[in-house]
Amino acid sequence: MKRREGEFALIERIRRILKNPPQTPVIPLGDDCAAVNMTPGFHTLFTTDAMVEGVHFDLRYTDWEDVGWKVMAVNVSDIAAMGGRPAWGVVTLGIPGICRPEAIDRLYSGMEKCSRTYQFSIIGGDTVHSPHAAFVSVAMLGEVEPNRLSRRSGAAAGDLLCVSGRLGGSRVALEALSSGADAGPFPGSVRRFLRPEPRLLLARWLAEQGAVTSMIDISDGLASEIHHLCRENRLGCRVRREAIPCADEVKLWTGRDNDPEYVLNSGEEYELLFTAPPSFNAAWASRENPERLPLTVLGEMTAGKKIWLENGSRDKLEQAGWDHFRSIKSGF
Amino acid sequence: MKRREGEFALIERIRRILKNPPQTPVIPLGDDCAAVNMTPGFHTLFTTDAMVEGVHFDLRYTDWEDVGWKVMAVNVSDIAAMGGRPAWGVVTLGIPGICRPEAIDRLYSGMEKCSRTYQFSIIGGDTVHSPHAAFVSVAMLGEVEPNRLSRRSGAAAGDLLCVSGRLGGSRVALEALSSGADAGPFPGSVRRFLRPEPRLLLARWLAEQGAVTSMIDISDGLASEIHHLCRENRLGCRVRREAIPCADEVKLWTGRDNDPEYVLNSGEEYELLFTAPPSFNAAWASRENPERLPLTVLGEMTAGKKIWLENGSRDKLEQAGWDHFRSIKSGF
Numbered sequence: 001m002k003r004r005e006g007e008f009a010l011i012e013r014i015r016r017i018l019k020n021p022p023q024t025p026v027i028p029l030g031d032d033c034a035a036v037n038m039t040p041g042f043h044t045l046f047t048t049d050a051m052v053e054g055v056h057f058d059l060r061y062t063d064w065e066d067v068g069w070k071v072m073a074v075n076v077s078d079i080a081a082m083g084g085r086p087a088w089g090v091v092t093l094g095i096p097g098i099c100r101p102e103a104i105d106r107l108y109s110g111m112e113k114c115s116r117t118y119q120f121s122i123i124g125g126d127t128v129h130s131p132h133a134a135f136v137s138v139a140m141l142g143e144v145e146p147n148r149l150s151r152r153s154g155a156a157a158g159d160l161l162c163v164s165g166r167l168g169g170s171r172v173a174l175e176a177l178s179s180g181a182d183a184g185p186f187p188g189s190v191r192r193f194l195r196p197e198p199r200l201l202l203a204r205w206l207a208e209q210g211a212v213t214s215m216i217d218i219s220d221g222l223a224s225e226i227h228h229l230c231r232e233n234r235l236g237c238r239v240r241r242e243a244i245p246c247a248d249e250v251k252l253w254t255g256r257d258n259d260p261e262y263v264l265n266s267g268e269e270y271e272l273l274f275t276a277p278p279s280f281n282a283a284w285a286s287r288e289n290p291e292r293l294p295l296t297v298l299g300e301m302t303a304g305k306k307i308w309l310e311n312g313s314r315d316k317l318e319q320a321g322w323d324h325f326r327s328i329k330s331g332f
Numbered sequence: 333m334k335r336r337e338g339e340f341a342l343i344e345r346i347r348r349i350l351k352n353p354p355q356t357p358v359i360p361l362g363d364d365c366a367a368v369n370m371t372p373g374f375h376t377l378f379t380t381d382a383m384v385e386g387v388h389f390d391l392r393y394t395d396w397e398d399v400g401w402k403v404m405a406v407n408v409s410d411i412a413a414m415g416g417r418p419a420w421g422v423v424t425l426g427i428p429g430i431c432r433p434e435a436i437d438r439l440y441s442g443m444e445k446c447s448r449t450y451q452f453s454i455i456g457g458d459t460v461h462s463p464h465a466a467f468v469s470v471a472m473l474g475e476v477e478p479n480r481l482s483r484r485s486g487a488a489a490g491d492l493l494c495v496s497g498r499l500g501g502s503r504v505a506l507e508a509l510s511s512g513a514d515a516g517p518f519p520g521s522v523r524r525f526l527r528p529e530p531r532l533l534l535a536r537w538l539a540e541q542g543a544v545t546s547m548i549d550i551s552d553g554l555a556s557e558i559h560h561l562c563r564e565n566r567l568g569c570r571v572r573r574e575a576i577p578c579a580d581e582v583k584l585w586t587g588r589d590n591d592p593e594y595v596l597n598s599g600e601e602y603e604l605l606f607t608a609p610p611s612f613n614a615a616w617a618s619r620e621n622p623e624r625l626p627l628t629v630l631g632e633m634t635a636g637k638k639i640w641l642e643n644g645s646r647d648k649l650e651q652a653g654w655d656h657f658r659s660i661k662s663g664f
Contacts (some may be wrong), residue, residue, distance in 0.1 A: 017437065021447065022447065034456035038376060046420060046471075048422040050426065088368055090379065092469040101345060104342065104346070108349040115353065119355075121354055121355045122353060122361075123353065123357045124366035124379060124380065126379075126380050128382050128383075128388070129387045130387065131384075132465055137382065137458075139471030
């Protein structure tokens with residue numbers, strides 16, 4: 001996948017230029033968040049994520065309140081994927097010359113609702129002129145206890161590769177909404193796409209159980225994040241095709257009974273992909289976790305770096321990425 | 333100024349929506365930076381500022397390295413204006429589909445140089461697709477000792493209104509460069525415009541001397557920031573027209589001997605506008621400050637809220653703002 005390779009190459013270029021900073025952070029460039037030490041007993045997590053009109057949101061079917069919620073939620077998801085809690089956010093808003101005050105109100109109202117749900121505070125920002133398309137960029141601070149910190153690396157060969165929730169709904173919603181189809185039969189998918197719910201409680205609970213050896217949130221799609229996690233861990237994996245958990249509405253939309261390929265390339269799911277020790281009991285954890293979310297063992301990590309999709313035979317798991325428009329998005 | 337009133341109204345709307353956050357920061361929305369308590373003995377400063385292609389930078393006469401330097405420098409300037417030191421930065425980069433890797437290299441190289449000069453570290457970021465115009469949004473963390481904290485409010489009637497450096501060069505450079513004129517005779521102005529030097533050492537030294545009762549950095553222009561500072565302090569002021577310090581190259585460009593009106597509306601100067609106790613000795617401070625920058629008393633703060641420009645007679649000081657393209661930019 002040429003494009004994806006270009007993305008990693010870009011991050012590598014940036015890493016090289018910034019490789020000797022005046023102060024060294026606890027976790028540098030390249031994870032879901034950077035981390036530094038400020039509060040005694042905690043790592044401070046620092047992350048940023050943006051959404052651009054016409055690329056990450058389409059105002060024909062997205063309310064400004066949804067945009068406000070989602071841009072905050074994707075930052076919360078980065079902090080959740082480190083095992084942390086969000087604390088403080090700032091916003092840069094780029095707006096075209098003509099912008100209705102009600103749009104701003106709804107945008108900030110969505111942000112405010114998200115901040116109340118996940119218990120962080122929005123405390124500052126900057127508003128700039130952006131003539132062609134609106135954008136919203138958020139930076140967020142959070143905290144994590146060192147013993148709860150979950151990085152993208154830390155897995156060993158033999159660890160289980162696991163995922164939370166059931167996937168595919170976000171892609172259903174994008175396809176239905178952008179094609180102008182009736183999205184009425186897909187309320188769960190639409191909600192997941194427009195108002196994603198980062199897995200904050202689940203991530204912290206998993207970290208508490210010692211169930212996480214590495215973790216990432218699914219923004220680019222399961223296939224892409226599996227590649228990402230393997231790369232960061234310098235491992236490969238075997239994924240059982242029939243284990244991939246598929247949301248009910250996927251069948252209703254695609255007309256196909258079980259379609260792991262569809263699900264593998266559904267992005268913006270904001271579920272957690274993590275590796276757990278071989279002793280991890282997914283059935284028990286699915287019953288006991290505070291969000292009552294199904295947790296599925298997809299397969300296991302391997303010392304060989306190949307990434308296989310197994311279904312009787314064995315195929316390479318392709319890292320297709322979910323949407324070419326969105327696919328140059330790359331947090332680091 | 334209808335547009336400027338619209339800007340303050342916008343910030344007021346946002347303040348209202350966000351007025352009851354789950355946690356209360358030390359300094360909320362509305363200053364150069366927000367501040368929270370994380371590190372014992374310090375306030376943590378948190379700010380964000382963005383630059384948009386075609387609005388805040390023009391690639392016909394701005395190198396990507398300049399863009400990288402400047403977007404970091406304007407965030408450092410916000411932290412300086414609070415009396416603080418920058419520590420950590422993250423970057424959101426919005427780039428059109430086609431973007432030369434050398435451009436990215438130069439952008440980050442400019443950021444890296446600025447980080448080395450002002451001793452902070454760039455530790456994370458996000459890259460997104462922005463089809464029509466590039467943008468760079470930076471969020472920065474800094475620290476300030478509580479006894480050095482300088483806010484936009486805190487002045488009393490009778491305090492001196494002071495400014496650092498000599499102003500106007502940034503406007504000269506913008507006018508010369510954007511009109512295609514030979515900018516060769518204006519090297520100081522061009523440098524100030526493309527590679528502004530935030531007054532970090534000066535701000536901290538002034539705070540240490542007890543010389544600051546309130547402070548703001550000059551991004552929108554002196555006239556606009558005087559209005560801003562008066563508004564935040566619920567005071568007015570009298571400014572002596574002939575006191576306004578004008579850079580040498582202004583005369584060379586405008587052909588006029590002394591042109592305070594020109595200088596009043598030169599933005600992106602990143603000098604400090606501050607109020608000092610009546611006992612403040614500007615001549616002594618100009619000699620002793622670590623940057624050897626001239627410090628000028630413009631006038632004094634008054635209980636009456638009018639803002640006067642005095643020159644024998646007395647006129648209202650208009651808050652024109654510096655560039656209509658740029659003037660909806662408003663940090664809060």
